[in-house]
Amino acid sequence: MRSATPCTRRPASAAVTSSARAPGCRRCSSTTREAIATAVSLRLASGGTVAGAGEAALRALAKLDQVMPARLRAEVRAVHGATETLVGPGVEIDAELLVTLARACRDLVRVRFRYPGREGGERERTVEPVRMVTTGRRWYLMARDVDRDDWRTFRLDRMSEVVATTWRFRAREHPDPVAYVQRSVTGSPYRYLARVRVHAPAGRVRELVPPQVGRVEDDADGWCVLTVGGDGLDWLAVQVARLGFEAQVLEPPELREAVALLARRLAAMAGTGPTPGNT
Numbered sequence: 001m002r003s004a005t006p007c008t009r010r011p012a013s014a015a016v017t018s019s020a021r022a023p024g025c026r027r028c029s030s031t032t033r034e035a036i037a038t039a040v041s042l043r044l045a046s047g048g049t050v051a052g053a054g055e056a057a058l059r060a061l062a063k064l065d066q067v068m069p070a071r072l073r074a075e076v077r078a079v080h081g082a083t084e085t086l087v088g089p090g091v092e093i094d095a096e097l098l099v100t101l102a103r104a105c106r107d108l109v110r111v112r113f114r115y116p117g118r119e120g121g122e123r124e125r126t127v128e129p130v131r132m133v134t135t136g137r138r139w140y141l142m143a144r145d146v147d148r149d150d151w152r153t154f155r156l157d158r159m160s161e162v163v164a165t166t167w168r169f170r171a172r173e174h175p176d177p178v179a180y181v182q183r184s185v186t187g188s189p190y191r192y193l194a195r196v197r198v199h200a201p202a203g204r205v206r207e208l209v210p211p212q213v214g215r216v217e218d219d220a221d222g223w224c225v226l227t228v229g230g231d232g233l234d235w236l237a238v239q240v241a242r243l244g245f246e247a248q249v250l251e252p253p254e255l256r257e258a259v260a261l262l263a264r265r266l267a268a269m270a271g272t273g274p275t276p277g278n279t
Helices: 023-045 053-067 070-081 095-107 177-187 202-208 233-241 253-269
Strands: 109-116 122-134 139-145 150-155 160-168 192-198 214-218 224-230 247-251
Touching (some): 023 053, 023 070, 122 150, 139 177, 150 177, 177 214, 177 224, 192 233, 192 253, 202 214, 233 247, 233 253
Antiparallel strands (some): 122 139
16 A cells, blocks of 8 residues: 655655645645644633533543644644633523523424513423524524414523423424524614614624624615614614714614714814703
8 A cells, every 4th residue: 555645845856836735735734724623613612601611622622632743732732822712701501401402403392491571570481493593692592482473582591491392393484593583682672773874884884793782784875774772872872973984873763862962972072062951
């Protein structure tokens, strides 16, 4: 059996172009990429939102470090040594809960659990689960609420006494889970829901507004529409202004008044206008 071509440079006399690579070199490069990708993924998982996954990821990293060749170990450690992770605080989710819901989604069985209502107190809910969606900080379940006969979004960290029943259901057409959850988490929990037309490409605004905060849709002539929820009009006015783009408030009308008041306050701070309330 022929041995694999060693991953070394050929002498100049071999007359090989600089773009040509031996098969062994390609295999080495692929192995390096895979090792780095695996190690980085485990490092991110060590600070994730699944309870117990952090310790498991660190154990897997330690085992991986032991079996990697010295060259790959040095590459991976260089990446870790030069990298920090900046993430907001997340809510830990029990791994068993994820497994229970994942199996229920796969096997098309109803799930029963207790969930707090908006008016306070908990009540039992029975749902037909479709998909789990994570925003990076929180986990959500999109499911059909059997009692309400409608689609609903549930936060996994608020669910308790979760049981997968033996009652199977038939799959039906449903909204896109990611889009549905995004609409739910950006609008329904808040007192105010604002729609603002922003003079910027939708992709640029999405870079500034996380999907769990606001929904961005394309509009005509280089504009897009931002939908974002909030409990205070002043907060919404500041968040829209800090984007740094020309914007038009579509709704609610009260937000226009909050924006006008913010403009007067900023003008007064800059010394270019009267103090609000003294006009």
